[in-house]
Amino acid sequence: MDRRRLPALSRPTWMTGAHHGDEPIPLAESPIQIAPLQALPSHAAKQEDGANRGSIVVRLKGTLVHRDPDMWAYPSFLSDCECEHLIRLSAGRFLTSLTSLGKEGAQQQSYESGRSVNRTSLSARLMSGETRTLSIIEEKVAKIACVPLAYVEQLVVVKYEPGEFFAMHHDGDFRPQTVLLYLNDVDEGGQTDFPDLPKPLAIKPQKGMALVWSNINPDGSADYRMMHQGLPPTSSVKYAVNCFINRDPIRLLASDEQRGPFCPFSSPKMQ
Numbered sequence: 001m002d003r004r005r006l007p008a009l010s011r012p013t014w015m016t017g018a019h020h021g022d023e024p025i026p027l028a029e030s031p032i033q034i035a036p037l038q039a040l041p042s043h044a045a046k047q048e049d050g051a052n053r054g055s056i057v058v059r060l061k062g063t064l065v066h067r068d069p070d071m072w073a074y075p076s077f078l079s080d081c082e083c084e085h086l087i088r089l090s091a092g093r094f095l096t097s098l099t100s101l102g103k104e105g106a107q108q109q110s111y112e113s114g115r116s117v118n119r120t121s122l123s124a125r126l127m128s129g130e131t132r133t134l135s136i137i138e139e140k141v142a143k144i145a146c147v148p149l150a151y152v153e154q155l156v157v158v159k160y161e162p163g164e165f166f167a168m169h170h171d172g173d174f175r176p177q178t179v180l181l182y183l184n185d186v187d188e189g190g191q192t193d194f195p196d197l198p199k200p201l202a203i204k205p206q207k208g209m210a211l212v213w214s215n216i217n218p219d220g221s222a223d224y225r226m227m228h229q230g231l232p233p234t235s236s237v238k239y240a241v242n243c244f245i246n247r248d249p250i251r252l253l254a255s256d257e258q259r260g261p262f263c264p265f266s267s268p269k270m271q
């Protein structure tokens with residue numbers, strides 16, 4: 001089987017009603033299966049019986065924070081341990097954030113990136129499945145975006161010192177969805193600001209929270225109502241993680257250097 005022949009994604013599947021506003025999302029029917037685990041995230045539980053015995057069940061409570069275009073917030077998506085793990089993993093690996101200059105149809109490993117005056121933050125790109133904890137987080141990201149793991153780009157940790165920012169931009173029509181994770185509370189400033197929404201929103205970073213939105217219209221064109229900016233934190237550092245959902249099954253096309261030991265997609269030559 002040619003593993004690259006997963007379909008290109010168009011509209012996010014959750015826009016068809018897979019999510020429920022104030023209801024916990026029922027993930028028990030398709031639990032995240034990574035075992036054995038030494039430590040479970042606080043919101044995860046081991047399935048004790050039934051066909052999926054031993055696998056991890058994660059139940060996440062999402063809230064609709066904006067309707068049409070829909071945006072969801074999951075306040076306890078990451079445990080404190082997971083947030084701290086991601087901050088530790090990214091330490092010493094930050095580079096000046098680049099802005100994607102990708103054209104229509106471009107993929108993560110081929111589009112050009114460039115330095116930009118619109119962005120003064122730092123970024124650290126993680127390998128897919130670099131650690132077991134990261135691998136669980138990536139599975140959870142795929143679950144809340146309702147896509148197979150193959151479409152989740154390498155996660156990128158972004159760090160803003162006080163005064164640093166990422167000016168107004170769109171994440172790209174080649175990324176049908178964005179999942180943004182916040183790794184710490186920020187005292188003042190640092191909001192993710194969506195001024196062009198019908199009901200403009202500025203989301204205050206909250207440790208462990210995930211925000212999910214679609215970047216495209218039903219016809220696949222960019223939905224410019226989703227333009228946003230990372231405002232500068234005033235007095236403390238801000239850490240967030242970009243989890244972009246690519247139009248293509250980007251993980252199947254990735255090189256060995258982009259995949260860590262816990263990435264479930266082995267390279268063809270290792271099969």
Ligand SMILES: O=C(O)CCC(=O)C(=O)O
Binds near residue numbers: 229230231242
């Ligand atoms: O830091 C934020 O709040 C937003 C970051 C962002 O939009 C991005 O990196 O694409």
Ligand SMILES: [Fe+2]
Binds near residue numbers: 169170171228
């Ligand atoms: Fe963005």
